Amino acid sequence: MNYAVLVPMIAFLLVIFFIGYWASRKLSASSNFISDYFLGGRELGGFVLAMTMVATYGSASSFLGGPGTAYTMGFGWVLLAMAQVVTGYFVLMILGKKYAIMARRYKAVTMIDFLKSRYDSTAVVLLSAFSIIVFLFSAMAAQWIGGARLVESLTGLSYNSALFLFAVSVLVYVTIGGFRAVALTDAVQGAVMLVGTLVLLIAVIIAGGGIPNIVNDLLAENPNLVTPYGANGDLTAAYVSSFWILVGVGVVGLPQIAVRAMSYKNSRSMHRALIIGTIVTGFIMLNMHLIGVFARPVLPGIEIGDKVIPLIALETLPPWVAGIVLAAPMAAIMSTVDSLLLLVSSSIVKDVYLNYVKPDAAIKTIKRISFGVTGTLGIIVFLLALNPPELLIFLNLFAFGGLEAAFIWPIVLGLYWKWGNKYGAIASMATGIVSYIGLHFYNLENGNLFGVHTVTLPVLLSLVAFIAFSLLIGRKAYQYNIVTHK
Amino acid sequence: MEETDWRFKIAHREAKIGVGLALFNFVWWFGFAYGMGSRPVEEYSYIFGLPDWFFYSCVLGFLVMAVLVIVIVHFFFTEVPFEEEEDSP
Secondary structure (H helix, E strand, O other): OOHHHHHHHHHHHHHHHHHHHHHHHHHHOOOOHHHHHHHHHHOEOHHHHHHHHHHHHOOHHHHHHHHHHHHHHOHHHHHHHHHHHHHHHHHHHHHHHHHHHHHHHHOOOOHHHHHHHHHOOHHHHHHHHHHHHHHHHHHHHHHHHHHHHHHHHHHOOOHHHHHHHHHHHHHHHHHHHHHHHHHHHHHHHHHHHHHHHHHHHHHHHHHOOOHHHHHHHHHHHOHHHHOOOOOOOOOOHHHHHHHHHHHHHHHHHOHHHHOHHHOEOOHHHHHHHHHHHHHHHHHHHHHHHHHHHHHHHHOOOOOOHHHHHHHHHHHHOOHHHHHHHOHHHHHHHHHHHHHHHHHHHHHHHHHHHHHHHOOOOOHHHHHHHHHHHHHHHHHHHHHHHHOOOHHHHHHHHHHHHHHHHHHHHHHHHHHHOOOOOHHHHHHHHHHHHHHHHHHHHHHHHHOOHHHOOOOHHHHHHHHHHHHHHHHHOOOOOOOOOOOOOO | OOOOOHHHHHHHHHHHHHHHHHHHHHHHHHHHHHHHHOOOHHHOOEEOOEEHHHHHHHHHHHHHHHHHHHHHHHHHOOOOOOOOOOOOO
16 A cells, blocks of 8 residues: 555545534534525635636546546647636626626525526426436546546555545535535645646656657657647547537536536625636646646556556655645545535435425424435445446436536526526427437447537537527516516 | 616626637637647747647637736726615615
8 A cells, every 4th residue: 555645645635624524613503504505605705716616627537537638649638628718717707797696686596596586487497406416416426436546546445445435535524514615625625736736747847858858759759749630630620629618618507617606705706716717727727738748758658548647646756745746636526526416415405305395394404404415415426436337427428518508508598688488498408408418329420520529519509499499489578677676 | 667787787798708708718729729730740839848839829828818817807897796785776
């Protein structure tokens, strides 16, 4: 077992525990449990808001998969990854102040609350709750598997013990601390990511003998690595550009991101978060993916992409520093998982149970159920991740793009287009999900339609569906302004 | 007739700024990457050791966006209250 790596990681986990515990004490003193547990009482400041958005969004794929692909593809994949800078400002500018104002007026605690009040429709609520529970549950499970594999490869623990360690760490603070604990630990985890990637990038550049030297090695091996077109020259401009939807502007439609856009205290927090979020996202994405490319001449011949970052860290850094740096991908995975866990739990407790099963539940019952559902979900994910079923892996494929195609227009147009109504929203969600799954299979068989990522067409189709159905059925302008307020 | 909430006018303007920024970001990113990157590799020049198209598109592009966001937020974004004003008409 690798104690030099293990000790800093355990120290990191202890810090995270402590924050969760501290947040839970604040929670027990709260008067509005639901809003505090699932939304942190709408009092996030700018820094925590920016970090929790970055950390929720930066998952296993940006810290392990992405750099691993950059290792094989070269600079073209770093170019693709930089499409994510836009998320740093776009989400908060688009949802922005109007979303914050409407969410407060609706007393919305979840994204579904917002949709419920805006469209006034049970079908919209149930359809969105169902998509969130199914897709995000699978996404979460996939992240747990990634987290456990990382712990396994770093510490030499068996997969099952690694998974157990990972699960206990996440469950404790999410269950007892709720959103505030998640957001605060995200902030710490975001800071760890920021520093970790910088240290590792510098170490890799030094190990490679400077950037010019590294780039020369790449040129000597395969000049395509230095072009925007990928190692085999098959990354087209259209394909790479379509990632602007998947990992760029489309992120507006992700429920775990959208809920954060209603959690901040005031417009000053939002302004600060815009700036910090843009800088931090760009910095982390640029560093991480450059590390992937630069690792190639330093440590050639790595077959499994996900192992590039752990291996290069162990190669170029002293063990205890590697332990701290590798807490970064660990942090990224944990912070994604914790948000998803809480979001799925809020869909069940707040959106389904409190809306339709027992609207008049006592605060004590709500508390017990919130803790219970969050904990139970965690245990189910743990058991599934021990031996992941095929279906789970399958559903995870649709989690990101599918949810974006489903939710982007009901949220954005619900906010800005007065003609949007429940028929449009239902049609848009159904079209988004169905066409995403359908196109996924088509693309598997025939290659990408029009040479773009699967998400592109469903997002356009769901826009058409939203507009067409809103105008054709039950056309009525929505009243955004309050005329009287008594 | 009812009046548009004054805060919504600000919110709408800021959302439009967001769309504008994203478009500008995309054009910058795409223009440098594929405008300069489509030349033969032998013609690339290198800035701080990085291929020129990549430096302009991704490194400089990121810095430009960061500065733009800071400037725009400071000078064009307005602070508004989120809570409802109890005495509004």
